[in-house]
Each structure stands twice: as structure tokens, then as C-alpha cells.
Amino acid sequence: MGSRASSLLREEDIEEIKKETGFSHSQITRLYSRFHSLDKGENGALSREDFQRIPELAINPLGDRIINAFFPEGEDQVNFRGFMRTLAHFRPVEDNEKNKDLTSGEPLNSRTNKLHFAFQLYDLDRDDKISRDELLQVLRMMVGVNISDEQLGSIADRTIQEADTNGDMCISFSEFTKVLEKVDVEQKMSIRFLH
């Protein structure tokens, strides 16, 4: 499995991905074999069903949303580059970031980009604002069935109230970042990938 998979991944691709995401060579090859093992249809791209086949995602409240986050707007297939780009958000932040000199701005795993990833999980319609309804949907997903709608509504209202500074009853990305400034996002949104 390993050797066949890596033969499909060309060196230039690996280099490009390395530059874009900051993963090391061995990490990229390992993730490629994982990508390959998920890809049952063997067409070089993952579909939603491939992700849904992972059993643990079914009992994760945000599982489906995270799966959606892998797929770019309106598409049903994600190739390896897209896969890696999404995973790059979860790379631990290191002090000696080699790709700080990326012309495209901040590296993918910066704090802002991590927060942006989380923000987009809430913000389904991509209007850069979390409305009360969207928040309510997320809350409903993350909370047990015993809590009623009114209670949930009051929690949502309270949450928006805490974060909303300009009074528009929505949470914008800057408000989101501000309210989470005390939270150690770099730690909470990082996975240590094996070298």
C-alpha cells in the first residue's frame, strides 16, 4: 500500500504542498497513504461518502460540518492538495516558522487562520457573520436532546450578547477573534503529526 501510493505522488507535488502547507516530506507521504486508504473509489479524490465511512465521525457532533469544511464551495470532490490544505490548519504553531516569508501572507496554521477555520464551521452561508440562527444550529448539534428550544434560544442570545460589540446581533469574525483572545487556540486546534 505504501509504495504504490507514494508512486502516484510526484516530487514536484510534494514540494509545492510543502511550501504551501509547511508539512515535512515524510508527513506528506504518510498523509498521502492515509488519503489513499480513504479513497475507496480510487479516483484520486475523496467524496463525502469516503469521509462518512470513518466510524468515529458519526458520533462526533460536528463531524459532518468538518467533513464539509474539506470541500471547497459547491464541489463534491476534494483532491489531495485540498485535503492537505485543510489539514494544514491543524499543524502546531512553531517558533521557527520556515514559511513566514510566504508571499501569500500568513501561514495556514497561524492563529488567525485557525480561528477562521472554526468560524467557518459556524458560518454556513459564508457571509462572514454568525447569525442567531446559525449559532442556534450549532448549539443544537452540540447539546443534548433534553434541552428545549426556548432554553437553547436564551443561551444563543446570551452568547451573542457577550461577543457582539457593534450591536448587529451577529458575531463577525473580528468580534469572534476578540472574544476568544484569552483562549489558547494554538494549543486547542493543533495536532501533532508524526514525523
Place this chain on the structure above:
Amino acid sequence: MASSVYLCLLRAVFLVCFVNPLIQGLSEDESVFQNPHHQQEENLTGLPIVTFKWHHVETPYLVIIWVFVAGLAKLSVVELNHHVISVVPESGLLIILGFILGGIVWGADRAQTFKLLPPTFFYYLLPQIILDASYFMPNKLFFSNLGAILIYAIFGTCWNAATVGLSLWGCYEAGVMGNLDIGLLQFLLFGSLIAAVDPVAVIAVFEEVHVNEVLFILVFGESLLNDGVTVVLYNVFDAFVALGGPRIDAAEIFKGIFSFVVVAFGGSFLGIGFAILLSLLTRCTKHIQIIEAGFVFVVGYLAYLTAEMLSLSAILSITFCGICCQKYVNANMDEKSVTTVRHAMKLLANGSETMIFLFLGVTAIDTEIWVWNTGFILLTLLFVFIYRIIGTFLFTWMLNKFRLVPIEVIDQVVMSYGGLRGAVAYGLAALLDEDKIPEKNLMISTTLIVVYFTVILQGITMKPLVQWLKVKRAAHSDLKLIEKLNNRAFDHILAAVEDICGRIGDNWWTRGWNRFEENYISWLLMKPKARKNRDYLFSIFHKLNLEDAINYVSEGERQGSLAFSRSDEAANVDFKKQFGSEFADVMPNIMVDMSNYELGIEHFSVTSIVKDTIPSVSLDIHGQDRKNAMDDINAHHLLQQHLYRSRKHQHRHKYSRSHFSINQNEDEVQEIFQRTMRSRLESFKSTKMGVNPAKKITKHHKKELTHKMPNGHPDGTGHLYGDEEVEGLCVFLPHLIEAGIENPVFLPDMDSPTHSPPWLMETEAVAPSQRAQRRLPWTPNRLRRLAPMRISTCSTDSFLMADVSLTLEEHEEHSQTDHVEM
């Protein structure tokens, strides 16, 4: 408080009065005993109606008296001033109490008649503690961190022993300690016995300081496994001391190293062998269920003694016996036996621990053993402390290169501070041979001082240290709502991404082992019925039914039958609005208490506890001005209570000497799973089918759930649906079942359940509360609870449930036969 003072006084009086004449009687009877008949013939003038037969019962009587005293000691320690207890760990208090008792005995006898003798300690007091620790060991956590644990246990202990021994020798050579009759080998011997971290002390202190699981398992696992090294080092250096310096050459050293391998692995395999024996035994004990619980203790103790007899590592033997037999014994034995074992285990372990600490205190009050050498003692303390820190940091630095989740600096500090020495070190010191080691008393004194220092001082300062360093612990609650929500969301996100990445590497081994274990080992060691019941469906169903029945009855008793007619939800909300501000300080306590609630499903426990403490008279505190504050408390409380737990959030250490809980996560997982499947179903249908959703879901009522994600097994799943429209769904949906939970939010168009549980049918006066209705199962034939988790009655086995149980992709395809026994 007052009661404990009386208890202490009572005990002191009791001891002095009782023990004193006993001792004196002892010396009299000594001579009498030698000529019993003679004595009787001489003094017998008439028929004695009652005689005082002390010498008949002496030994067991003294033993029982001391056990009794230990129990009273624990009682009085617990009843002490609350402030004292929260500062000083229980073990420390017991030692201090031991000092007092020792003082009383010494005052009566001018000699310490009751000492902690090594054989007593090693054969009668220690085994049950280790057995308890290993029987309740969280296996998955243990084995996933096994590499780190072994590194600390083996190399860490060797490092400690070598450095302490050599440093002390260096200082001796430098003349700091004055004149002692001691040599390098003896220093090394001393180093090896003082190096070992003690499991009893670690449990006793860490239990009160709830640190995160990984940290706990590292320290605790190390303390258990280092016995292998300690035994070897001790025996090797003991032999070297006996041989004398000149006779040690390379061959002997190699033999020493080789003996480590033999002792450690031999002990472990012996333990595993006894575990197999025990599992096979419990497989056959169906007809003697009354005594099958006893086998666990007997076989465990046998493992210990056999290893001791063969000079292998006894602690390792009993540890692995407990670790390996947990699962099978719990599966094979009757539920009552399992409960019996658990409670008895805790009883014995708790009792032994109390006695050990008590005796550690008593033993100190003995003028014979104390030899004071300032340099030796102070230097030992210093070196033990420093080298522990250095060693921990060194090995952690090496380990972090290989670990997926690195161990943080703060955790390392706690780990090094948590290297407590205890009774094992004392026992080994007391075993030293005086002829070979003339400075034995000095070593005993030093060991005792080190033990007191670590247990009392480090125990007292551990909690403040942990708080000060902000070590990751159980949840804190001053966060804003949005922070809380996001924290949980992050945990879920991380868990999902980790699963997507597959945690490359170790997962494959885990899955392989699970497959092997399921097919071969369980076949051998588990009863066929138990193997069938491994299906989480059935066992969860059964267990949840039992829990529900118990909860139902106790809720009914607590509230009276009228309580059921009130809707649960309204009571919840109303209560908070009315009592929220007044009892705000009560509520946080309730949150904390929830984790101690044995049977509890969390929602249930809060309502019942809350209803208990507050009189149920409805108050009209309808302050409009208070509404906002209450909404705040309301919202926080609700969110805290109801947010699904993520996998990461189960990182609360679950090992506890005095509490054990049954896992409460099953319902949450059930709900999440069901909801996810429904939404996937919806989206799938909306893209491909356009058929009435309600009809589809009804179809799934009668199906059985397995957790096989059909990776290309359309045939296997297809026939169970029996419907061609549904076959397309088989690709990614497992068979769905309707669970007992009806969430009106999601399925507005479903038929409301028309059946109610059988036992409800009879008593029509009682309408079940909303919660009870949700929880109680429906008729057994048609429904299975939805439960993706594997359970065992051993709570600690259900960690990281999503990880383990669901990676078992080969689930036996259970037939539709009704294997419910109700």
C-alpha cells in the same frame, strides 16, 4: 470536630488500658504457657466457671485489635476539621496519628512492641493494594502510554538508584558524613531501595489532587512497574555486598543484568499465566456463583506468592494478573459477583492502606532504630529530590521526540514532584541484614525520614502546587458562554480531524491486536454467553434497563407519585428562576457532586439532589429585577450541564480509591450518533431520492444495529433491509434503529410512541416524567438501544470509547434472534 476528639480519646484510653495488661499478662503467661498442665494441676481446686485464656487467642486478638484501631483511626481522620483535611492528605494524617499511637504504646511498654515487620507488610498488606490498583487499571490508557511508563520505570529507577548511591558515596569519601562503616556497594544498595516510587503513596496523594489522566497514569504506572527494577537492583546489590568487593567481575555484572530480564519478564508472564487461569476458572463457575468472587482474590494472591517464591517480581506478577484478567472476569462472572469483587477489593485496599500508613507512624516511635547522621540524612533528601527532577526532565525530553502528544513542562514538574517514596522502601530497608550491613539502623532512619518528608510535606504541598501551576485538571467554570462553547467545539473538531488523519501508525497495531484478541483469546477465555453479550447493543441495553429501573424506583420514592405528573422540564426551569439567585452557591457544589454520583445519569442526579436539599414549597420570588442575573446563571448552568462531552473531555482521572462510577456517556453518544445518521439520511435522500423521509425512518425501526461500516459489503447489508430503494443507503449507513429517545425537534411527523414499558402499564396512576419516558426502554423484542460503545462493568474500560470500540470493524453479524433475557 468534637466527635473525633472523643473518638481519639476513647481509642487512647482503650489502647492503654487494654494493651498494657495484655502485655503484662503476656509476660506472665509466657512462663505459664510452658507448663500448662502443671499450672492447671497446681491451681485447680474447684471447677473454674470462667477462665481468662489469653494465650489461646493472643495472636489473632492482637491482629484484630490493630485492624479495629486502624478503622477507628480512619474514621477519626475523616471526621476531623474540614480545613485540616483539605490541606493535609489523609495519608499524612494517618502517619501523624500513628505517631501518637506509637507514643502511647511506647509509653506503656518502654519498647515498641508493634512494629511494621517486613513479612507482614509484604505478604499481608501490600498485595491487595496492588491487586486493587491493577484490577481497576484503565487498560487502554495504560497500554497506550506503556512506552513512556516503561522508560520511566526502568531507566528512571536505574538512574535514580545510581545517582543517589554514587553521590552519597562521593560525599562520604569527601568526609561530609563523618565515620561510617560503609562502602560503595552499600551505598548503591541503599540507593536502589530509596529510588523506587511507591504506588501506595502515589495513589493516596494523587487521588485527592485530580490531575489529568495521562499525568496520573504515567506516575502511577511507573510506580507499579518499577518494582521489577527495584527487586533486581536490591537483590543484586545485596548479593554483591555479601560476596564482597573483590569477587565482582564482569561475569557477575552480566548476571545481574540478565537477572533483570528474567525477574521482570518472568514475573509478568507468571502474572499473565495466573490471569489466564483465573479467566478459565470463572468461565466454569456458573453453578457456584456464590463463591466465584473469592477466586479473584485467591488466584491474585497465589500469583503474588508464587512469584515471590521463585524470586521473581511479585508486584509485577500481581499487576499483570489484575490487568489481564479484568475484562474476562467481568464478562464471565455473574453481575452480583462482579459487584462483590469490586466492593471487596476497595474495602481491602483501603483498609490495608490505612494500616500501612498507621504503622509507618507507629514504627517511628522506637528508640532502638534511630541513628542520626545529619550529613547522610540531609544529603539523601537533597539528592533524592534533585535527581528525581533531573531524571524526569531528561527522560521526558527524550520521550517527547516520539510521542504524539508531548508531555508538557508543567506535567513534568508535577511528575517529578510526585515521586513519592513509601512503605516499600521502608520494608526493603527493614529487610537488610545487620551483619552484612552494619549501618542498617542509619538506613532505616533515613528511609523513614524520606518517607515522611515525601508523604507529608510533598503531599501537603502537592495540591497548592498543582493549582498554582494551573495543571490541566477538571473543568473550571468562569469562562464566558462563548468560550465554553468554543472550547468544546474545538475539542470536537480536533477529535474529528485526528480521526480523519487516522493517527497513522499505532492505530494499525491496536486494530490488529483487537482483532486477534476478539477472535482467539476471547474464544478461549470467555463464556460463550458472555461473548455473545459483548455485542454492545445487548449489554448496553441490559445495563441501561437495569439503571433505568433503579433510577425509576428511586425517583419515585424520592418524589412521591405526584412528582411524575409534573413535567420534568418545567420543574427544572422553574426551579432555577425561583431559587437561582438564592441558591447560586449551592448549585456549583451540585455540579461537582455529580461526578461522584454512582449510578447517575447526570441530568437525573442534578434534579434529584437539588430537589432534596431545597424544600419543595414553591416560593414566589418573582423579582423582575433578578431576571437578568438568573438568566445568566440559567444559561451557564444549562450549557454546562448539557453540552456533549468530547473525547478529550474524558480526561479526568478515573482511578479512585473510594469511588467508582459507571460510565455515563452512553446516552450522549447514542444521541449524537442517531442525529448524525438522520441528517445524513436526509441529505442523502434529498440529493438522490426525494422519497418521503418519515417512511424511510419507520422502516428502520425493526432493524438491528451493528457497527460495521460496510466497506463494500452491499450483500451483507442489503438483505437485512430487504428493500431495493434502501440498498443505495447501505454504502454509508449502518442499519438504524429507533432508540428509546424521541426528540420532537427532529421527527415531528413520527408517530408518538404508543407503547409504554410493561411495568408502567399496571400502575396507571403514575404517569412517567418526560425524562423517564425517554429513558425507559420499549418492548424488548422490537428495539435495541443504540449504543456504539462497548461497555464492560468495569467503568475504567470505557475510555476513549469512540476510538477503540469503533475501530473494531469486524463485528460479528448478529442474527436477529432475540437474545434479551428479561
